[in-house]
Amino acid sequence: MRVADYIVEYIRERNVRTVFMLSGTGSIFLDEAIAKADALTCVCARHEAAATLMGTGASKLTGDIGVAVVTSGPGAANAMAGLIDAWADAVPVLVLAGQVESRHIDRSARSFGIQGYNVVDCVRPVTKYAVVVDDPVQIRAHLDRAFHEALTGRPGPVWLDVPLDVQAAEIDPAALAGFEAPAPEPWSNGPAETAAVVLDELRGASRPIFVVGQGVRQARAQGELAALVEHLGVPTVCTRLGYDLLPYRSEAVMGQGGIRGRPHVERVMREADLVVSLGASLSTGLVGEHRDAFSPQARVVMVDLDADQFDRANVAVDVRLRMDLLGLLTEMNRQIEHDRTGLEWPQWRNHCRELKEKSPSAATLATEPINSYYFVNRLEAQAGRDAVFVVDTGSAYYVTGQTLEFNDDQREVTSAAFLNMGAAVPMAVGASFAAAGARVITIVGDGAIELNIQELATISDYERDIKVFVLNNGGYSSIRESQDALCTDRVLDEPAPLDFRAVAAAFRIPYHRLSAVDALDDDLAALLGPPGPALIEVICDSRQKLMRPAAAHDIRTHDGVTIPTRC
């Protein structure tokens, strides 16, 4: 059996059902093995960065490993650019890259053979495992190790570089050695003890909040979290990757916090005297620097399975609990059933509920040109119970993060740590294949869509049920706002927007245009009715500002000047 065929068989046995790729001579035997594997869907992207982002989008939705296959040299270089999102957002993605033949690899050289270079050393800083598979009989061990690293602990991307000769080499699968994963580091305390610690902290608090992040989903503990929040009513702030964990209509759910979050959440975070962080990374974007977002007197309890997170957090962590969230939350729910004493905060809960109720509702902003907050509000109302929102950066990111409610089973996929401009279209393709029939709603700005615009053709080729809403506000509006805020001098001219009707024709995808606010509900109903691809241009108010909570931090120059920023 060829190594390339073994790889395909291996990933299929690990339940990989879709591979995102762009073929090439450097990966030709991998490509061939994939093409002939019957129960593997092969999605041909139009750019290798997009292939990686498709794998990332698929994995962000399911937590399963996303797989991208690319060729050597420029293919690998492009794929590399799509990788940092998986690295920072802790997404398990496997890149299988072609490489020139082993004997041409010379790491001191600028290029190897034809279309090869030292990509492994370039991606090592942004992957959990990156190697050249230089011996065919090591293939099983490398795959074992790659899957282990990608999925264990804090997830992340891994990279296997497979030279052409290794791809084509014959091996005896029965004779291959595997990789023995090291025994996991034991928890310092059991779930019962850890749950008791957290509940004691809660008992000692007057104004507790939860901050919940994607670690909850990665632990497959959403149900336990929802039960806990429902039982205790602790006001709960979401990170962006934890945004769709809980329905906004649930009284205790405050919505997204941080510099791109809902304005009232800023106050909830500032007033809390206890912060219990559950699978959230307390990044700069969420909590600012040091304790900017929290009161200096607040106590911070952090639960994470990765102890490195305790020191990384932008908040000095008072209580560090390395623990699996499924075990912890299950145990907390169990202990509460036995003893609710001291776990009531009626005044604080009322206060937070009132702040939430008083926060402005997007439903009232029915102006023309269309206000993007109003648009997202109306879109969600008609999107369907299991819709997957795939959101790009810039104003699309702000507006959705301050408007979407996830009251049914909707989900969100986005680039949180990096705000990777243009990533939404390829991530939508990945999410669509991973979502098994669910509708995908993509929201992207007219500037950002250009960075992966070629993937509209992939949506069209594979006839995915993906509606791409382009918020046309005349360019890079959030960068424009930053420039307005920070620059005293003349700023750069912005590029002119594209002709989106022609864009849709070019990539063979149906086009719609929304501009009348009165007809918005009817228009949305009509175009969301039939399944299939569509590009919908939404003519938005280019002068509309974004809601910005207080600045998370200022820029302090070396000479002591402080420049305020809300970017």
Added chain:
Amino acid sequence: MRVADYIVEYIRERNVRTVFMLSGTGSIFLDEAIAKADALTCVCARHEAAATLMGTGASKLTGDIGVAVVTSGPGAANAMAGLIDAWADAVPVLVLAGQVESRHIDRSARSFGIQGYNVVDCVRPVTKYAVVVDDPVQIRAHLDRAFHEALTGRPGPVWLDVPLDVQAAEIDPAALAGFEAPAPEPWSNGPAETAAVVLDELRGASRPIFVVGQGVRQARAQGELAALVEHLGVPTVCTRLGYDLLPYRSEAVMGQGGIRGRPHVERVMREADLVVSLGASLSTGLVGEHRDAFSPQARVVMVDLDADQFDRANVAVDVRLRMDLLGLLTEMNRQIEHDRTGLEWPQWRNHCRELKEKSPSAATLATEPINSYYFVNRLEAQAGRDAVFVVDTGSAYYVTGQTLEFNDDQREVTSAAFLNMGAAVPMAVGASFAAAGARVITIVGDGAIELNIQELATISDYERDIKVFVLNNGGYSSIRESQDALCTDRVLDEPAPLDFRAVAAAFRIPYHRLSAVDALDDDLAALLGPPGPALIEVICDSRQKLMRPAAAHDIRTHDGVTIPTRC
């Protein structure tokens, strides 16, 4: 003065006139400094990889440093993907990247602050110099060092990561320390002695050839090379990056060699008993492995300013001469004037001339659907004396490499070591700004153009005189040929081509379509008449094969199976 303003003033003093960029919050003070600098043209790309490739394209044309400015995080990641071409093809490019504030940088973390990551460690393996500018008063030293490394010895890309606080810091330019470049390593022999060595080798040979590469242009020694080849008549083979050094109509000029070169050159290379390599890297693509492309008895003399090239070459080098080519070629021309004894090879020269004359001419292939060789032949005839051809990969690369003649002052810009699919459109933008009014002719396949299709908008925005010819042969034809050659099983479906008329409308660029072979000359004359942007779809024969010289090498698997490849 702010560091950002100092950087802009510095690059202007180093004769940088154009900056390729995409703005962002992480580079906001750099962006502002560029926007307000009057004598600096700022070209806003639509993707950061394209910005880097524009800098690369500009530099490939002129040899001057190309400059790209990008934001932190995803901007830097995209720019990184555009960098490997400059690395492998030895192009001086400076990337100025934004970065989060210095105090947020923590190289052990997956991300820094908002939209920052450890890009410097990722790009170090593919740059000559890559640092974070962490101290404002070091800015001059870092810029000095970056320019020195980029332009000295074998050129290449360099990367300065400039944190936001450093961009905004006030400095006193007069107080900045510079970088003292080390004294260059002395040549082991002077130009006169080295010239004598080469001429003695030529005197001892019966069938000498020159192999000429871009090192000649980097040494600004084109005129001396042309005089030498004219005087001696030594049959001269070009690498791809040396392809436009000499006019094909010159009797001794054989054209491009290697696996994507002209078929008759393969025989010239194989029959030679002496190879004098002048500024060429003797890559796998040119000479195959070991001595595959040359006779085992041939003697190889290599002249390069970088001694590392002698060991890197895929040919065992018999005589290694580390020398500046301008000095060497000037001296050779001088010595020949005094003494031509033993420097005549009439029989060999006749033989090579006959091989060249007998090689098939593209001018005879006037079939319909249009043969791409015929198309390139007709296009060059009407392109204009100073046209710059910017050529993409795949079949466009093969066909132009076997057809273009450069009989006037035409130039070529392409991705040689990496065959970077889709790089031509952004490189054309860079070349157009660097070419000061010359017309740019871009030739790209219908599959490849998608990878940077968004830059058609940049061509349109800046009204560049760039004609983009899309060879529509129904997909990735060269990959298809590789699959036909190598794969026994079913291969992947190819994606459907775009609607190029709509593509042109989307990006606001005039569209033309060429399909009638009889009208080709008239149609080309009409559309090449007026200056300005145009997208021209050329309907080519999708069943047409490429001319492939003998396989450069085979793929040998670990278990000894040999798979022939001509890819």
